[in-house]
Amino acid sequence: MTLVFGVFLLTLLVIVAVAIVRSTNLFAAVMLSGIFSLLMAVNFFLLDAADVALTEAAVGAGVATVLFLSALALTAEHEQVRPGGAALQWLPLVVAFATGGLLIYATFQNPVIGDPNAPVHQHVAPWYLENTPELIDIPNVVTAVLGSFRGFDTLGEVFVVFTAGIGVLSILGLRHTLVEMTSAEIDARQRSLRHHLIPRVVGRGMVPFILLFALYVQFHGEYSPGGGFQAGAIAAAAIILYSLLEGDDRGRALVPEWLLQIMVASGALLFGGVGVVCMLLGGSFLDYSVLAEVPSEGQHLGLLLIELGVGITVSGVLLTVFHAFARRASR
Template sequence: MELLVNISLLFMLSLTVIAVVRLKSLFAIVMLFGIYSLLSAMIFIALDAVDVAFTEAAVGAGISTVLMLATLVTTGRWEKKSSRSSFLPLLIVSITGAALVWGTLDMPEYGNPDNPAHHHVADRYIEQSPEEIGIPNMVTSVLASYRGFDTLGEVIVVFTALIGVLSLLQVRTPPSVAETPLRNENRKLSRPYPVLQVVALVMMPFIILFALYVQFHGDFGPGGGFQAGVIFAVAFILYTLTYGLDDALALTPVSVLKALAAGGVLIYGGTGVVSMLLGGNFLDYNVLSSNPVSGQHIGIIVIELGVGITVASVLICAFYAFMTRALPDQGQKG
C-alpha cells in the first residue's frame, strides 16, 4: 500500500514537471509549481521526514508561490518566444543527464541499511542524543545543537537575502499622518473585500497561536524556528492581501522589521559568544546551565527563537518589497 502511494505520488510529480516544461502561461506554471511542492512535501511525509515536509510546504507551496505571483504582476504572464534553436541546449542537457545517471551506477544499493550514509554520524546521533541532549525530536537536536554552526550560517543566509531584496526593491513609505483622514474617508467609501477582511481578522490570532505552538513544540514534534517564522509571516501576508499594504505597513513598520531581522541573528550569535564567555566552545550549550542537559535545552530554545524572529521578519519585509512593486496604487484605490 505504501509502495502504491509512493509510486502514484512520484508519477504525478513527473507529470507535473512535464506539464511545466510544455506550458507557455507563466501563471499556470506558478500554479503547477504549487502542486509540485505539495506533492514533494507529501513524498517527504511518506519518507518519514516530517520536518522537511513542513519546510517544503511552507516555503515551496506557500511563500514562493505568493512571491512568484507578485513578480508575475510586474513582468506579465506570457513566456517570451525564443528565436534561437533549442538543439544545442537539448544536447548539453541530455549529455549531463546521461552522465549523472551513469554516476549513480557506482552508488551503493538504494535503501540498503548498511550504506555509508546511514553510518557516518547518524549512529552517534541516534545512540547518544537522548542522553546528551534529551529532547524527543532528534532532528531538532541535530539541527540546533550538533549542527548549530551550520544553522547559524543558514540564518545568516536568510538575513543576507533580505539585504539583497531590499537593495533591489524599495519598500514604499506609508502615507504621512496629514493624508490619513482623507485616506480613511476613501476607504470607507470603497471597502473592497469585507468578507475576506473579517475572515482574515478572525483567523490571524489562531495563525499566530499556531506559529507559537510550532516554535516551542519543535523539541517534541515536527517544527522549530524556520517553520514557525514562515507561519508567523503568513499571518501578516494574509493581513496585507486583505487590508492593503498601507495598513500592514502601519501595523509592522519596516524599520522595526529590519531591527528584528538583525536581532534574531544577534540572539543566535550572542548565544555562541555567551557560551564562549562561560568557558565552553562557540555554541556549546553544555555550559549554559549547571546541568549539561538542561543547558542544551536552554540553548536550543534560545537559538530557535532567534531563528524564528529572523525568518518571520525577513519574509514579511521581503513580501512588502514585492507588494510595493505589484500593487503600487493601492492606497489611492482604497
C-alpha cells in the first residue's frame, strides 16, 4: 500500500516540477517549490526516513520559502525570456532527456524497495544495527551513525554549511550601510507586519513554542527523529518569524550580528574541538569513547556536544543569510 502512495506522490512531484520549470512568473515558481518540498518530505516519510523528512520540513517549509521570497524582492517579477535560436533550446532538452533516460535505465538494475538481499542491507548497515546498542547505547541508530560512526562526514557537512554561509555573505555583502535609504519608513516600520494585529499576536505567540520544539529536537535527537541540523533550522525559523513580524531591525536587536558571527564560527569549532580533545585524551579523532570512564557515556557526551555545535552553526548561518537578504532589500 505504501508503494501505491509513493507512486502517486511521486507522480504529483513530477507534475509540480514540470510546472515550476514552465512557469515564467517567479512568485508562482516559489509557491510551487514550497509544494515540491512538502511532497518530497512526505515521500521521505513514507520511506521511513524520518530524520531526513524532519530536515526537509524545517528547511523546506520554514526557511527556503522565506529566503526565496527575500531573493525575489531583489529581482523582477517575471522570468526574462532570453532570445535565442531554437537549437539553443533543443540542446538542453536533449541533454536532460538523455541523462534522465540513462538514470531510468540504471534503475532497472536496482533491487526492489525493502528487498533484504539488496547490497545496501548487506554492507555496513547490519553492523551498525547490531553494534549501536552496545557501543553507543542510544535508540536512534541514525544519530549514532551520523554523529559517531560517521562523525567525519558530519564534520564535513558542518563545514560545508559554514562555507556556504561565507559564500552567500561574500556575494550579498556582510556590511551594508543604509545611508542611501532616504525614506526610513520603507525599511523599519512598514516593511514589517508590526501594524497588523492578528498576524502579530498569533505569530508572536508561536515563537516560544517553535523555540521549545527546536530545543526538544536538539536534545532528544538520540531517542527520536532529529538532531543538530533540524534543531538549528527550526530555531532559525523561529527567529525569522519574529523578524518578519516585528521588522528586521528588532530581529537584529534580539540576536545581534556579532553574536551570529560568533555562532557561525563557534559551532564548527566546537565540533572540531571535541575531536581534538578526544585525540588529547588518547583516542583517535572524534572517538568519543575516551571522554568518560564508561565508553558509552563518553559517546553520549560527545554526541551531545557535537549536535550542539551543528545546531549553533546551522542556525547562525541561516539567520546571517536571512539578515543579509533583508538588509539588501531595504536599500
